Amino acid sequence: MEHAEATDRMAAARYLLDEMTEEERFAFEEHYFGCPACAEEVRDGSAMIDSLRAMRSQRAGSVVGFRPRTAAIPWALAAAAALAVVFLGYQNAALRRAPNPQVLRSYSLLTMGTRGANQVAIEHAGQPFALYLDIPPDPPYPNYRIEIQDPSGTARFAIPVSGGAAHETLTIYIPGGVLHPGKYGLVVFGMAANGKRSPVASYSVVVSSN
Ligand SMILES: [Zn+2]
Structure with missing residues (x-):
């Protein structure tokens, strides 16, 4: 296009x-x-x-x-x-967001396996939080797309990531209240130049209200 x-x-x-x-x-x-x-x-x-x-x-x-x-x-x-x-x-x-600095709760996916076997538990769904993750380097893709999927597998959010940015540990900011309590999948897709996408990592994220 x-x-x-x-x-x-x-x-x-x-x-x-x-x-x-x-x-x-x-x-x-x-x-x-x-x-x-x-x-x-x-x-x-x-x-x-x-x-x-x-x-x-x-x-x-x-x-x-x-x-x-x-x-x-x-x-x-x-x-x-x-x-x-x-x-x-x-x-x-x-x-616009509140201009004052705030503490942001952070959850690391870095030490978890990349095949969805482990899950991270997020409390206080109404508050913002951050997720840290690495994108597996092999095989390399020109671009990536991170999807947060609801239990039916429907993408609630899609975050494009350039191949260059994928070399660094990524921080994903999740605003408070956008994920209602429930179990979500976080799936990283490698995006080939022809538009074909392949899952390269997936995680389970369980969000609770308190
Ligand atoms: Zn353009």
């Missing part, structure tokens, strides 16, 4: 809203891994979605309780609205 085509088709927005066919998604991923402008659009849009999710989750927790089914549709509308805001380049100060 060329950059002009990505822009014309609102590719970044539709990618984040999961409105692409698999073929189109691979074509766009292949493009934006090498395109700073599109990568920035995806990153900014993704951060905005995280902020909105966290806000919505906090509201739901304090006012109406946890109602996943009825919350789904307003959330999709909120995401679409947020992306429209992002792509118009409008900065909404209310959505």
